[in-house]
Amino acid sequence: MTVWVLGDQLTDRSGPVAGSDSALMIEATAFGRRLPYHPHKLTLVVAAMRSFRDRLRADGRTVHYYQCETFADGLAAHAAAHPDDHLRAMTPPTHGARDRMAAMADEAGLTIDFEPDPRFLCAPAAFDEWAGDRDEYRHEAFYRWQRDRTGILIDDGEPVGGEYNYDAQNRETPPADWSPPAVPTVDTGVHTDAAAEWAAEIGEDWADPATFQWPTTREGALDVLDAFVSDRLEEFGPYQDAMRSDSWAMAHSLLSPALNLGLLGPREVIDRVVAAEDAPLASVEGFVRQVLGWREFLRHVYRREMPALAAANQLDATLDLPPAYWTGETRLACLADVVDGVRERGYAHHIERLMVLSNIATLLGVRPQALNRWFHAAFVDAFHWVTTPNVIGMGTFGTDQLSTKPYVTSANYIDEMSDYCSGCAYDRSATLGADACPLNTLYWDFLDRHEDRLRANHRMGLVYSHLDDRDDREEIRTRADRLRSDALDGTI
Ligand code: FAD
Structure with missing residues (x-):
């Protein structure tokens, strides 16, 4: 019996590896090309797999380690060398992955069974x-x-x-x-x-x-x-x-x-x-x-x-992801700094992910799936099981299954919780005008566009009463439209 260890299952303290002296690991290059992954994410997973292999070998265990194009190639090579082997694996958290692994093993002529995932406390x-x-x-x-x-x-x-x-x-x-x-x-x-x-x-x-x-x-x-x-x-x-x-x-x-x-x-x-x-x-x-x-x-x-969660888009958002998320080139000081950090190290902390990266995308009306794909590619800690509920649920309010209201904010919150606004080219206190902070315009526009869905939400009553007090809703709509096209042009 050999334990098939995926790149995010690197534990020998519990789970199938703990009870076995033989492991199979496959570095599949095609997997690393599925998205424009941050190089640090690829480095992290591959270096950690190689280190784990060394750790198991140093502990006297056998590790069959394959570097090939696909998982199927790795399994075929293993089956050719060990035709009667039986595989055991930890149940992966990614939707559909267990079935794909079983099908690949079957295709290679190998049998496989699965054990519970010990990397969480709640079964x-x-x-x-x-x-x-x-x-x-x-x-x-x-x-x-x-x-x-x-x-x-x-x-x-x-x-x-x-x-x-x-x-x-x-x-x-x-x-x-x-x-x-x-x-x-x-x-x-x-x-x-x-x-x-x-x-x-x-x-x-x-x-x-x-x-x-x-x-x-x-x-x-x-x-x-x-x-x-x-x-x-x-x-x-x-x-x-x-x-x-x-x-x-x-x-x-x-x-x-x-x-x-x-x-x-x-x-x-x-x-x-x-x-x-x-x-x-x-x-x-x-x-x-x-x-x-x-x-x-x-x-x-x-x-x-899953799978409905990944596809959820209850606000019918349709915008593509602005190029600033890849380049960091924007006059918005908060977005520029956080994206620069992601480019440099594949990381931003929670409130930057939620209230800067997701907030701005949600206010603009970016498709949750486009943002999810970016998060998945850009962060060292991103895996489909964790990125998807965070982005589609919390980050973009693509579904209301996880939270009662969207996490959206104008410049007010960013100014209160950070030092970004004081060094920004935009005016944090203005809503209209060439230099007005886009978050302010987009925030009121967001409430306006989603009034039918959100006004009845008792947690949104106060903000809608402020929207009711505004007599510039038409100008806000016009500027928000322009900001959306500026964002796509990379000039926001
Ligand atoms: P700390 O702030 O020190 O928190 C401690 C630990 O708590 C984290 O290491 C993490 O394991 C856990 N944690 C905290 N919040 C969450 C959460 N919402 N979901 C899951 N675990 C949490 N986390 C990921 O691990 N991978 C992701 O791809 C990911 N994508 C996110 C996308 C969005 C839009 C948002 C809003 C959050 C996302 N998170 C993700 C959750 C959270 O932002 C990160 O876990 C955290 O920022 C990681 O940094 P840290 O280890 O310094 O966390």
Whole structure:
């Protein structure tokens, strides 16, 4: 029996590899060409696979490692050498992947069976029991249930500190003289240079291939976790929603690539954070909420709601993605800075993803699928199961299955939570006029265009009363149309 290990299933601490001494790994070049992937994403996955292979071999296990064009080629080569082999695999979270793997194995003449995915704390059956037959999901209810059933941050049946959620304490902005905590220096592993060369050969050149800085081994990932707990956790909570042009990482953990590849497990990461002495509860709970709550919640909503979720577009958005998302060339200081960061390192933190990248695309009326494709290609931590619910659900309100209202905002929120607006070519306080911030025009236009759907939403009542007070709706529509075509022309 041989365990077929995919590039994001790199754990030997649990799952099928833990109980086997033989593994099959396939580097499939065609897979890396399916989208214009960020070279760091390709480097990360391939270097991490090679390191995992070395780790298993050093542990005395056999690893059949194939570098070929497609998975089918790799399986055919393996079947030719080991015709009677039986494969076992971890069930992949990507929709349809299990069936595709089974069909490919069958085509190669090999048998295969699947084990549960140990990289999440909530098993499918448990989530399904909690969710029943609902098709609308609210995170807060799931999160409380997860806390109660795991006992994480629960004391004598009650949430530690008396509340389940300290979100209200996660929205501060740092003072002007704040020095962001140092970004950890990462040991990127021995395979990074060769993997980067391979990525440069097959990949696109829209992003900087030279600045790779993610861990590709478990040891490197543990170092990033250590650095988070000792240097960054304290400020993670209060500044979770803040953005600063001089700090791409703020106090975020930078753990998503390692978690999504399996180099770290959610339980060990949560346990380390919960055990951190002296860390403020709002930081600890804020982190637990992301990993125990959001990450698991979205993975299961995706599992249950695919394939319709990926295609959802309830606002009938039709615009293509503006070129600024690839080039970073725009006069909007917030968008330019965040896209520059993505080009440089394949990363932006949560509030940049939600309130800058998704917000601007949603206000413009970009097709959720076009934005999802971009996120999937551009981010080092992007995998279909996590990008899709985040982009289609939270980011663009392509469906209301995950949230009751769209996360959209004018320049007001960006100005409050960041220092972008003070250095921007646009005027944050104007809605009309050549220099008015496009977000203001587009925000009112968004409410106007989607009035039929959104006005009745009780959480939108106040903003619609402000729209009712405006007597410039026609001018707003005209300017919004022009901004949309400017965005497509790359001149916004
Ligand atoms: P921290 O802020 O330190 O959070 C800690 C951990 O919590 C993260 O590492 C991650 O594992 C988990 N987490 C937090 N929020 C989410 C969430 N909404 N969904 C899933 N996990 C979460 N996350 C990805 O891992 N891959 C993606 O492709 C991805 N795409 C996103 C697209 C959009 C439009 C939005 C709004 C969010 C997306 N996220 C994605 C979620 C989140 O933004 C990232 O997990 C986070 O920014 C990663 O940085 P970090 O490790 O420093 O996170």
